[in-house]
Amino acid sequence: MAAVTLTNVVKRFGIFEVVHGANIDIADGEFVVFVGPSGCGKSTLLRMIAGLEDISGGDIAIGGKVINDVEPADRGIAMVFQSYALYPHMTVEQNLSFGLRMNGNPKADTERRVKRAAEILRIDELMQRRPKQLSGGQRQRVAIGRAIVREPQVFLFDEPLSNLDAELRVQMRVEISRLHKELGVTMIYVTHDQTEAMTLADRIVVLKAGNVEQIGAPLDLYDDPANRFVAGFIGSPKMNFLSAKVVETTNSAAIIELAHHGGARLRKPLCETFPALGAEVVLGVRPEHFFEAGEGDCDIPVKADVAEHLGSVSYVYANAGPEELIVEREASRQRASGDHFTVSIKTERALLFDKAGARIR
């Protein structure tokens, strides 16, 4: 078992820098998820840890030892690929044991490890099949099994579930979580699915265009995002952003006026940053934080456009001037297109960002 530390890690492909100095500390036994939109450098970071891409700058340490120049096979890692990367011409059993056999591992030990992996993943019955005779979920299990038999200190997953259908994805998600508890080793998991990130992670690393935007526990990112990007990325449906303007400042608060909601005003207590009078700001409110009229500090009237009824809750897409808001409401069949209703914002449930997206608190 081992901690993983990335210090000022840079990656360049030719002249293009795609990772700009990442600093990430991953504790021993932690489950860390890298999330971010497509192309932000998640896979690149993971592949650098694995040794499949070389490191253009900075250091990566596993278990306290810098491994920049260590062979991939000697880093104590195992990787599960998005496309499974199983050896197509080998049976499941051969797939699991191949690496060990090639390295002269004692036969009895190889058998023991393969058997254990098969038990953990419940693939005992599939041992004599070939990859093309397996379903997507079974292939994914075999790929994870191949990682388990290496008994690595760190597991690396690159979007392992993205080729599976929704139901299987949920099921495998639970299994990976269980695996982490059972093995207790460090796991680094890449996904662009924020639900996966929220449910699996001890801590989430949010990446954007090669920069680490924020690192934190799922609920910390949810409750206390460092900037507008993280606020918008974590949470589903997305946070609503309402444009506003600072109309009055005191030494402990700013009073803002929403731009498109009939001059509605809100007093936001602040302690760190104080925006200038007249500054344009953005107010972030999650769909579930719109309260019934009068319950909050600032009421805004909206007009329902479309409603999505998911059973437990409904999401109402509502218009207010040029802004479209997503409002979560208890399941209700009544809300129909064209209805006017009023929602209320509570100051403590609203986040303030400056024009550039940095948090104002």
Next chain:
Amino acid sequence: MRTQNATAYRFLTPYLLIFAIFWIWPIISSFIISFQATRTVPWRFAPTFNWGRLIGDPAFYNALKNTLLILVIQVPVMIALAIVMAVLLNSPLLKARGLYRFAFFAPVVVGEVAYSAVFRLMFSLDFGIVNKLLESVGLAKIDWFSNVTPAMALIMIAVTWRWAGYNAIIILAGLQSIPEDVYEAATLDRVSKLRQFFYITLPLLKPVIVFCAVLSIIGTMQLFTEPFLITERGGPGGGTETLGLLLYRQGFRSLNFGYASAVAYTMAGLAIAITLVQLWLMREPK
């Protein structure tokens, strides 16, 4: 659906007609002719005339022996060479890949007569570059055309030169269909590049290699151009005469169509038999 098919067949008619006249009919006709004595006029039906002669004909056994010898040496060497060429072509370190790909494929496009003439020049006893090179490194020059062993070697070299690149291009396509991440997984499994080649690349290329081998076997069974043009009609003294050449000699020099047809059917039969054995040997384990 029906009318659609009918329309399709009407469009196909010109092709089907030509196919029937110039392909199907000769195949059937030569089968019938192989059971006829064709040295007499009119030809008469004599089922054992040609086939009986074939079984006892030393010229046939000589041609058969030469053909099979070329087959068992040239085909494996060429396929091995083609695999090496394909792997080199696929290497990310290679610069000017397109140029090499063209160069490897070019021999197939070159006219047979031209290429044979060039080979005759290159291997000529006194003026050929090959003998000059041999002498320059202190070896004795070889009389490629008057001795059987060098002449056979020459045929094999020529055929290999002409078809190795073609097979390499086919194998290259197979190589490129192997996903990169399988090799990455193997690298993480601490499997060296060489072992990756033997344990991953080769097994995954098997279908393509079998395909190339089958094509090459069929081609070599019909080998004609090289012994005809380079070693001058199977010389020296029939030492490089192949079944294809025997067929030509019987059919078009002696105008013995019956016997030539029997030889043709033997060639086809052998090619099919060898291919079936090959496919059976290389079958997927269940």
